[in-house]
């Protein structure tokens with residue numbers, strides 16, 4: 133970093149630490165200050181840069197040539213020493229052309245038709261989870277939204293029922309971050325290895341005896357490029373299956389938990405949905421804007437790039453902070469207000485990413501969230517959150533609750 137750049141950034145008082153309680157609590161005040169006072173921000177403790185304005189985050193997320201994913205999608209992997217044990221390569225940490233090949237292969241099992249065909253299964257899982265709760269008093273996350281997305285994904289993949297909870301516990305261990313610690317814990321690392329080995333073994337079973345599940349379909353998938361037939365290896369499939377737990381289960385868990393706290397803060401919006409269920413899809417989009425479960429995407433700058441007179445040097449870790457961009461008052465009117473009738477603008481949903489890595493499971497996530505909200509509107513048409521019982525998760529990249537106790541209120 134040049135002397136001028138260093139001086140500029142150290143004079144800046146605002147601090148953003150994605151491994152602090154401030155981040156885990158929802159760092160929206162910090163984000164506002166960053167957008168106003170330090171739209172290009174440098175954190176010396178963890179040695180990363182952050183962009184927080186919509187006008188920078190959106191094009192930055194799209195520009196995979198400037199901002200590479202190849203060193204990883206979390207700060208600890210990006211910052212890992214070059215001699216660290218390399219994590220298996222997964223789609224989210226690939227750049228084109230490698231990414232293009234992988235995306236083409238896995239997209240074959242994520243076609244709109246394939247996702248639409250899952251609706252009955254998704255509905256059944258959601259209602260099954262809700263039937264087990266006492267609507268007078270239960271925990272939206274612990275008793276519901278932490279359970280069904282994992283059920284959905286593991287069922288899609290073909291994990292037998294008795295193993296699905298184990299997969300979820302391993303995932304929780306992998307994502308857990310202790311405040312002030314950048315990397316997954318030793319237990320988390322072991323849990324991710326166990327998940328990978330579990331899927332590897334399942335793949336061997338499906339190779340011997342294919343079933344009607346995603347792992348069997350991924351085994352069969354192939355694409356042809358320049359006359360060469362390409363297919364997924366067992367390591368590719370097990371890495372992809374492991375990644376889906378984090379990418380597809382935790383995010384939906386957080387969205388539904390965040391939703392019910394947000395609706396308690398904006399009860400008129402819940403009432404609007406109750407009166408007109410056709411607003412549910414728009415409400416899902418607004419909830420994603422209001423509190424994106426994935427708060428930032430990590431990239432590595434491939435060359436020097438200058439924002440507002442400050443240069444981010446080539447090779448730097450850069451956080452593209454979606455959680456801030458979707459609250460940017462330069463883009464959204466009254467951004468801190470949840471408004472299910474909000475006018476939707478182009479590129480509105482940065483919460484699913486943008487560009488080559490945009491969320492592969494967006495259609496599934498939207499479907500799950502829509503069905504879950506509809507079911508909750510029936511179950512707890514009037515509710516209150518027991519705020520003393522609210523607990524936040526401490527995780528990398530994602531923000532949300534581990535506990536959201538609610539009570540049914542008489543209508």
Ligand code: HEM
Pocket residue numbers: 201205223224225235285376379380381383384387424425426429430482483484485486488489490491492493494496497
């Ligand atoms: C509310 C729920 C969800 C949110 C907020 C979300 C968000 C995101 C974001 C922001 C990205 C881009 C990451 C980047 O640019 O580095 C992404 C990628 C991805 N998501 Fe999701 N996601 C959700 C649900 C799901 C589900 C249900 C699945 C699958 C079952 C899924 C699978 C994926 C995959 C495979 C990628 C990587 C795509 C690629 O690298 O080409 N996601 N997601």
